[in-house]
Amino acid sequence: MRHYLDFEKPIAELEGKIEELRRMSAPDGINIADEVARLIDKSAHQLRATYSKLTAWQKTQVARHPDRPKAKNYIAGLITEFSPLAGDRAFADDAAILGGLGRFRGRSVVVLGTEKGSDTESRVAHNFGMARPEGYRKARRLIELAGRFGLPVLTFVDTPGAYPGIEAEARGQAEAIARSIEACLEAPVPVIATIIGEGGSGGAIALAAGDAVLMLEHAIYSVISPEGCASILWRDAAQASTAAEALRLTAQDLRRLKLIDQIVAEPLGGAHRDSKQAIDAVGAAVQTALAPLLSLDAASLKAKRRDKFLAMGRGSLS
Amino acid sequence: MSWLNEVIRPKIRSLFARRDVPDNLWHQCPACQQMIFHRDLEVALKICTHCGHHMRANTSERLAWTLDDGFNLIELPKVPADPLRFRDSKRYSDRLKQARDATRMDDALTVAHGSIDGQRAVVAVMAFEFMGGSMGAAVGEGIVAAGRLAVLQDAPLIIFTASGGARMQEGSVSLMQMPRSVIATRMVKDACLPYIVVMTDPTTGGVTASFAMLGDIHLAEPGALIGFAGARVIEQTVREKLPEGFQRAEYLHEHGIIDAVVKRTDMKAALARFISLLRIKEAA
Numbered sequence: 252m253r254h255y256l257d258f259e260k261p262i263a264e265l266e267g268k269i270e271e272l273r274r275m276s277a278p279d280g281i282n283i284a285d286e287v288a289r290l291i292d293k294s295a296h297q298l299r300a301t302y303s304k305l306t307a308w309q310k311t312q313v314a315r316h317p318d319r320p321k322a323k324n325y326i327a328g329l330i331t332e333f334s335p336l337a338g339d340r341a342f343a344d345d346a347a348i349l350g351g352l353g354r355f356r357g358r359s360v361v362v363l364g365t366e367k368g369s370d371t372e373s374r375v376a377h378n379f380g381m382a383r384p385e386g387y388r389k390a391r392r393l394i395e396l397a398g399r400f401g402l403p404v405l406t407f408v409d410t411p412g413a414y415p416g417i418e419a420e421a422r423g424q425a426e427a428i429a430r431s432i433e434a435c436l437e438a439p440v441p442v443i444a445t446i447i448g449e450g451g452s453g454g455a456i457a458l459a460a461g462d463a464v465l466m467l468e469h470a471i472y473s474v475i476s477p478e479g480c481a482s483i484l485w486r487d488a489a490q491a492s493t494a495a496e497a498l499r500l501t502a503q504d505l506r507r508l509k510l511i512d513q514i515v516a517e518p519l520g521g522a523h524r525d526s527k528q529a530i531d532a533v534g535a536a537v538q539t540a541l542a543p544l545l546s547l548d549a550a551s552l553k554a555k556r557r558d559k560f561l562a563m564g565r566g567s568l569s
Numbered sequence: 570m571s572w573l574n575e576v577i578r579p580k581i582r583s584l585f586a587r588r589d590v591p592d593n594l595w596h597q598c599p600a601c602q603q604m605i606f607h608r609d610l611e612v613a614l615k616i617c618t619h620c621g622h623h624m625r626a627n628t629s630e631r632l633a634w635t636l637d638d639g640f641n642l643i644e645l646p647k648v649p650a651d652p653l654r655f656r657d658s659k660r661y662s663d664r665l666k667q668a669r670d671a672t673r674m675d676d677a678l679t680v681a682h683g684s685i686d687g688q689r690a691v692v693a694v695m696a697f698e699f700m701g702g703s704m705g706a707a708v709g710e711g712i713v714a715a716g717r718l719a720v721l722q723d724a725p726l727i728i729f730t731a732s733g734g735a736r737m738q739e740g741s742v743s744l745m746q747m748p749r750s751v752i753a754t755r756m757v758k759d760a761c762l763p764y765i766v767v768m769t770d771p772t773t774g775g776v777t778a779s780f781a782m783l784g785d786i787h788l789a790e791p792g793a794l795i796g797f798a799g800a801r802v803i804e805q806t807v808r809e810k811l812p813e814g815f816q817r818a819e820y821l822h823e824h825g826i827i828d829a830v831v832k833r834t835d836m837k838a839a840l841a842r843f844i845s846l847l848r849i850k851e852a853a
Binding site: 414 | 648709735737740742744751754775778796809811812815820824
């Protein structure tokens, strides 16, 4: 069963009708085929129309779509010989951040991904993609390992944010995030970050201070969730859609503000309608972003990365 | 009309009328509710003379308490105000203007250079009174400027933090100040200069999760609230009561996140001592 979002209702109805007609084995099959073709055309048209002008809040829902490919799907689709590595060597392994070695297009790389999980059981196991300090410390350890062996780092970011918990604070959540950002910035190897779904605040930037930051067409990236922002600034979480608009959290807004480097187009109707196509598109974009960085030595790579971030925020929308 | 109205009332009125003296002569301690005479409070560096509570201080007080006489403020680079053209119940540009009028500051960060007990230093101070000390492009740019100035002057960098976190009204632009401020701290470290963070009440969110937690030395004022997530958010997530003293300076010290809790009256001496202990090059 396909999961439809609220605003996809007209599409759901059309696709439901198509399914119904297909199941019917009427004697005048030719007429049905025509009707099905007409409806398919109509629903594709509807899908295109809807997805070409998604609001920020609709994109937020698409970015959080339960069927949207998750970090583990990107790793499975793009990385061969993936060999998970675990733990921060101090406290625990954090299942909210996947990490390990593998090959991307034949090249040995370090991979990191915040993993939300895709059903109730795995969501709980991955803590809904909300990492604890040990997760960010694992990330830092693996980025440093990548640096020592000259391996590029690929990250796939999909997180509501860092986990807000008592233990997380006691173990230095803020310090762990700060060090992870620092590790990205200091890496003597290329760091390519892709925001595949939800780029939630500090928990996202911890893995996304890279040479190239890619963002899927309907992904979001924000300093605070629209719900959180609404409850603080509007004192009403129900104003989330208004807040989403105001926060300028879409890939298109971030590109316009020059805070990300590239937008990766999604299949028609969103990545959840064709995971393979979405994953392939990300693979191609990562390869294109990585290629020119491979010839740079550590010092120029770092300098270029610093300059990129230092130049940010001097522009504005208008 | 009785004689009461004519004689006693005016007298009573005149008693109350004497209250036209500024009502900030006496301050109430937010911790113990006791009243403290303003001059006593000034002499005590805004520490409650009854309970020792460290009250919030403003930027000029911080600078005066930390730097020797004759320090200079630097002009910080201008950044685009309101990059998102943000508006909630009010326009962000109006909120900014209001904050500027109320504080007579441009934004929530001030950078000065001078000396601490004779040793030169760059000191950056965050102003909680300016939109909760939130970090937007101006604060981030200021931290970068402070880092650059420290390198240029071959001086240690000291940052007094006080912040509610990111400035939501600048959206992702404010988020990007996290890596930008981290770069500033690296510039100072690359030059082998000490970077000391003094966390004051409150230091939370994106500020804590970036430059504030990357000091060579972390000091904090007694009782200061320091953390990543807000107490309310944590309570809603974990659905249990937060432990006593949670996210306070002493708690962080106990958990190994800060080096020492230092009383305000001892802070300048502590900074001077750490700088001189770390800067063997300069002493030689």
